Structure formats: structure tokens, C-alpha cells
Amino acid sequence: MRLFRELDFLLLAATLVTVLLGVTMIYSAAFHSDSTAVQNAWDKQAKFAFFALAVSLAIVYIPDKVIYSIAHPLYLFGLLSLLAVLAWGTGDDAARWLRLGPLRLQPSELAKITTIIALARYLSDCTTERINKPRGFLGALCISLVPMALIVRQPDLGTAISFGAPLFPMLYWAGMRKLFIFLVVSPIISVICSFEPLWQGAAPYIFATFIIGSTAFIHLLLGRLWVTITMIAVNLSAGLITVYLWDHFLRQYQKDRIMTFLDPESDRLGSGWNIIQSKIAIGSGGLTGKGFLGGTQTKYEFLPAAHTDFIFSVIGEELGFVGALVVLALFFFIITRALQIGAMVKNRFYSLIAIGLASMLTFHVFVNIGMTIGVMPVTGLPLPFLSSGGSSLLSNLVAIGLLLHIYTYRHEY
Amino acid sequence: MEHLPQQDQRPQINGLLRVVTLLFAVLVLRLLYLQVTTSDDYARESDENRIAQKRIKAPRGLIYDRDGRVLARNRAFYSVSLERTTRKDFDATATAFKEAIGDHEINDNYSRRHRTIRLKRDVDFRTVSIVEELLKADWPLLDIEIETQRHYPYSHSTAHLLGYMGIIQDQSLINAPGKTYMPGDFIGKTGIEKIYENNLRGLDGVHYLEVDAAGRTGRELPELDQWAVSGNELHLTIDLEVQLAAERALPDTLAGSIVAINPQTGAVLALVNKPTFDANIFVSFQAQEERQKVLQSKTTLLNRAIRGRYPPGSTLKMIGAIAALETGITDTLSTFEACAGSLAVGDVVFHCNKLDGHGEMNLLEAIETSCNIYFHHLAQILGFKTWREYADKFGFGHPTGIALDPSEAEGLLPSRQYYQEREGWTFGHLLNLIIGQGAMLVTPIQMARYTAAIANGGYLVTPYLSGEPPERQPIEGITPATLKIVRKAMYQVVYGNRGTGRRVQIDGIAIAAKTGTAQVPNRNNDAWFVAFAPYENPTIAIAAVIEGGGGGGAVAGPIVRQVIEAYFKQSGTADQAATDTLLTAH
16 A cells, blocks of 8 residues: 555556547547558557556566566567567568467567666666776667667667667766767767768768867867777768768669658658658648547548557647647656656666656657657657557556656665 | 665756757647648648549540541540559559450559559450459459540541650650649640640649548539630641542652642642651550551651752752843743753763753743753853842742741752852852752752742742731742743643643643652652642642652652642632632732
């Protein structure tokens, strides 16, 4: 009963409201579909929500310190399930699911959680000093890269990238210096700066500015010549390799694919179709929306994957700006609550988990909603709690369960 | 856990909170922009999405000859089409269709771009019934569509004149504002079809339907529909009987061309070439091989009547005669040194067409017998400048102004400079030019206009195919008396005892003409014949050329005779022509 009193009811309530809204909007999104499987998606989602909620509440009642001790087996289990997908997986265009009797599970969703737990364990075992050494950083990197590599093989690039999302916030939280994080991230920025199609001819200037600026920055703050020289070499080669690959290595169709990825308007009826239809749906929703079941973009099936990846477009169309703001407010509350829990818990391992989970949620929310409104590319990442899909719902509710668990032990070291 | 609290040096949570807030602010601002600032634009796009516009193709305007006989009509045909759907459904349906008809040459390129994909166009009735009776129940997205296509009932006879249609290639036209054309549409590629494309095309209508993205149609919205407006009818000046007669008269084995115009107005009565082709193969979905054959042979598509460049031979002699009469160098009675069959000018010996010579003769006799020696003598007095001035007045070296595609050739009326840039000017060049040889090049339509100018008393007409006749230009410095003498001489070509054109005589119709046998490198002589009739008050002027045909009088003459016969055989033609003449004699 003590535990019941210690529950974070606000977080639980916000989550339940979001899940309920999800089920409702899935009902609307799939209402006009020809396929009975799609029509019944809301029912399936609701049943799964009950199951996932039970799992999530069960996690709250796991005794203190148990999760810490089973972090390694959990991580291993996650990796094995990903290997199983590569061996026996099913799916339309990429093998992402594992069939377990009547259930179809997406192990990559659960591996997100186990990877965060493993990272939290690793980082909490490290001293701050060690984390600021290359060996300490490489250890954390490996924990993230192994599941990423397995998921890239499926292939599912979007999900793989989402594994990288919690890494840097958790490193930061564990005490890695901002400058070192910048050192690690700078080759990625080099690639982006030197990527011509993004800058329409200005790439050489932007790249040069970044190289000079970052070099000055690193040198002034660190003042170690060998680090500065190494970083110049690494950043320069990252940029030049990007240019070389684009100009000489990629075929035209591959370039086209990347170009439509960046600019969907250039292929309105091909791969740009989804984004354009989604923007029309959300934009035409206006301030108050077309009403529940009233979205014409959804009704006439212009909107693809309306009940899964593009559920936010349905919300935007039918509930308008007001509805979209409510959804954003719910997410903002859940995420900031997770961060607050991370800040308040005494235990370093738990604190790191909370930050990791908050980062994972933030990444998914921003990439998915960003995709539907045309500020992020199409990646196929689901929207937490709202998109139809059992595995995603389960892993996100497990994340909430973990946060509730952590909250109840917030005073313990 | 073994860690002590002091080891746990956490940064402030505010840093991470700020990052999250920033990311959410981006989303909110973007939503504000989409749903509040630019919401109206998206609302309109959403409406357009919901309502599909199905194009109703306007029927193309028919093309008629001067008497209302149809030269180009529209034929309905069936196409099997497939509504836009998923790739999976598309492939399954296309495969089922292929197997059912046992034909694997169909357009099964899936595209999301088009609402309707035509699997096979212009299918036979067997295919239509297979689709309707067997396939449609299982494959509801299959559809039979009725399309219309150009058909030319007088296929070969009108090919160069009407031109042909082809599938639009020019992307800029497809993308042009107004969306007049869609990929796969047919457009006039050459000839009348191209020149009058905008008139003939008409205005496509729009049928509105509520649809979903898969192209499945729902409620009709008749209040929004716009009817298609069919293309304008086009009435040509062409006389089908003359056109067909000309096509029949030209030999199939030789290349050649005939142009007949009304000398008073410039109305083109017939425009025929050989070799020719069946323009229907260009709009057929089956005649791929024939089409390739025609496209690869450059000589078949060549519209010789306006683009063929030939030396005119003796048919050009009237220019020398007119120049000589106008400048007072000669008259109807004067004679030169008797023709002995050849003439030496400097080092060069020029031969006459009659090896033993024509003897002593005047201008009329020289044209009647087509004596070269007489004109060589004339040239020496006339001089190049004067001769060229008169050739220029009759439009040689200039386009006639006929509106047809591809556009006409200018021919070549050489200037002194032309020779200076090449082998150098000698007087021998004029001796050749005056008898229509040497560098001189003309098109059949130029020859028809030149003949018309002699026939109509000195007016240069612009040959035209439809509409009002363009104003004709009087040729400056040509007196009616001069032309009367020349016409008389041309009459003698047909009716004189020694006339070279005696073969064209027809009972009841007085014809005036001139023969020409032009020497060309690498082939037999080209046979030329120009004529007008009736001699008094002419209503038809003709020019004909047969490449490598041989003698003008022997080969080209009888061909022209058939055309003139066909023209006058028609009941009422004479009256009709007389009326035309009265109406247009300004």
C-alpha cells in the first residue's frame, strides 16, 4: 500500500489520457477503410493497452535494485531477440517482426528499453573521470552500436538511428564534458555541412566556416595541439568523403532518393506524396479541425498509414490546432516529468534510466510529428502511445512503468 | 549499490529541459503556421483532393475539301484501362489481363502519377468482350474506355497535305499553364494538322467526381461539369477530285509532285507527292513497323511540292521572253540567226533539244518548240542583271507564303555574287539560267505561282489552303500585252504544229502550257510541265515535276492532262470557278 501511495499519479494519468486519445483517433483513422483488419485496429490497440498497462504496473512492484542486477541479462535478451528477427523475422518490405503464437512482436521496440537500461548500468558504474576518457566513451558507444547494427540489417534505418538518441543525453547526464560531446559529434556536423544538396551551392563556405570555427573553439577551450590537429583531420576527411561519395560513388537513382527525402515537393506523386498529403490534412484542419470522423484526407484515403505513422495528421485534421496543442502538451508534460524524475531520484542508475527514457520519447515525438508537418524526413518511426501498433505501445508503457518504479524509490540511494 | 552519493556529479536538469522546450517550440510554431497562417491554402488543396477532375476529350474538328467532302474524320476505338490503385493490385490485374487475352505486349508500367493507366489502346472486339464478360467481375478496376482517333479516308492521297498526328513529346506543352495536353495525347505533327492544331483541337471538358486517393469514384457532381467544345471544322480549298486524280496520275515508281492552284486567288486545289504514305499508321497502335519504315525513309516524308528543289528546265523560258519583250529587245516578229542545233559561245558549245536545228524562228515559235539556241541569243543581248530582275519579280528565290508544315523551301535564284563565291562568273551561266539550268532551283509551288501570274495577267498570288484568299500583288513593270504574247506562245505549245505539249490536248478545253526537261546530276532528266486552263479566263494553274521522268512533254504532260480533265469533268466546276474568279477579281 505504501507503493500505491507513492505512485506518480499525474504521470500515469497523462499517459492514460494519451493512450485513450490514441485508441479514439485510430478508430477514426481506420473507420472508412475497406480492410476489416484496419477497421478493428482500435479494438486491438485497446486490448493491447490493457495488457501493456498490466505489464507496466507490474514493473512498479519489482523490488528495488533488481533491475540494476538484471541489466546485463536484459541487454543480452534484447540482442538475442534482434538476432532472432534476422533469422526468422517476417514483414512486408523489411523483416521487423517476430511471430510468437498469435502475437507479432517487434523486438527492436523492446531492445530500445533494454539498451537504455544497459547504458545506465554501464555509465553508473563508471566514474565521471572515466567517462571523460576515450575508453569510457567507447564502451558506451559499443552498447548502442551493437543493437543499431543488428537493426540496420533488417533494414530499418529510422529505428536504428533512434538507438543513438539517448546516448548523448545520458553521457551528458553521467558527467561527460560538453566539449567532449562536441568533439564526438563534430564529424557528423562536418558531413551535414559539406552535403551540397542541403545548402544549394553554399556548402564549401559553410563547411569551411565550420572547420575554422570548430578548430578555434576546440583549441581555445582545450589548448592541446594533438587534439586540435586530430580533429581537423577527422572533420576534413568526413566532409571530403561526403563530397566524394556524392559526386562519384552514388548512382543517380540513389541521389534522387536522398533528394526526395530532403525535399518531398520535388516528387509530389512519388515519395513526396505522403508528406504532402499529411501537410494538407493538418493544414486544412485549421484552428478547430473538421471534427471527429470528419477528416476528408483520411476518409478518402489520401493519407497513407493514417492509423499508424501518420496518426498525428488525423488528429491535426479532425481536431485542428487545438487538438494538436493538447497532444503536444501531453507529451511535453510526460517528457518533462521524466526529466524531473531523473533530476530528483537519488540513485545514479535510476536517474540515468529516466534521462534515457525521456530522450527516447523526445526523439520519437519530434521525429514523428516533425515528419507529419514536413520539418523532418519520412522515417517510419511511430508516435509513442498514439500510433497503432502493439510493440510500440508495450515498450512505451514499459518505459512509463519504469519511470513510476523509479519515482517510488526516489529517496533511496 | 556501492556508489556513494558524492560521486554522482550531475549537471543541472535545466539544460535538458531547455532543449526539450526548444524542440516543442519548433513543432508548435510550425503547427501554427500550417493550421492558422496558411490553413486556407491547405483547405483548398484538400477540397481539390476530394474532387477528381476527369477530362472529357473534345472531338477534333473535321477537315473538309472545298465541296464539303470529309478529308479527316474521327474514329472511335476501345482501350483497356486500369484505375489508379496499389502496385500489388495493379500488377495482379495487369497479369490477369495479359493471360486472358494471350498478349504480353501491354503497357504495364505502374505509375502513381496517372489516375488512369491505359493497359492497351485500340483493342479488337474480342478483347473488349473478354474484359467485359470474363474479367470485370473479378477485377473491378479494369475498364473499357472509348477514345477517338484521327482517320484519313484518303490515306495516301492527302498525307503530305494534311500531315499526321503523333503522341505529344514536347514536355513544355504538357506542363504549360491551362493543362491543355496530357501525356499520351495526340497532337498535329506536320501539315494542316499541325498548322491548324489550335483550331482543330477544341476545348476539353471536365467531369467532376468525388473520389478517394485510390481513384475509386463516388458521388457525381454534375453541377460542376464543363462540357467539351469540339474543335472547329476546317474547310480547305482543296478539290478532292483533282487531288485524287493527281495522286493517281503520278507514277508509283518515280518520285514527283503536282501542285494545282486557282491562278486568280491562289487557292490550292491539289497538292500531291510521290512517294507518299498512309497517315493513318501514325495514329495506329498496331502499325509500328510501317511507321518506322516511313520515318526512316527521308524521301517518303518529304513534301516535294513545297520542299523539293529542282532545276526548272525550259518551263522557265517565259521569264527570258517577258524580260526581252518588256525591255524592247525583241517583238513577236523579230528573229535571230537560225538554230542549227548548236551554238558556240567562247569555248563552250551549247546544244539545242533538236540536234538538226529548228531553223529561223520568232519568239512565239521559240517557245512553241522550246528552242534553246533562240534563248541563248536572247540572253546575250538581255544580260544577267535584267534577266534576274524579272525572275525575281515572279517570286523565284522567295517563299510563296503557303502556310504548311514543315515550311517551304526558298529555292535558289543565283546572284552574280553567288557565282563569284564559287567557280567565278562567266556569261555561260546566264545562257544556262535562261533555259532553267545551272544553279537555279525552284519548288513546284513556286512554279505553280509563276504559271498563275502569267495566266492572271501579272498578279503574284499567295497560295493558301483555308479561309479568305490573301491579297494578290500586281507585278510592277509587266504590261498585259507582254503576258498576252507569252500566253499565246504557251497556247501554241499545245496547239501549234511543232508544239512540245501537243499530248495534253483535251476536247472542249483550251489549254496553255510549257514543257521542261531538266538535266540533273546522277539521274535521268526531270520531266516538268506547267499549264493553265481555260486559255481565256483561266481557273486552274498546274505545275508538275517527275524526278528522272525524262521528257517533259512526253512524261509530265499526260499526267497534267489527267489532272485538268478531272478538274473540268466535275459538273459545275466551271461555273464554280467562274464565280470564284468574279468574287475575287478585286
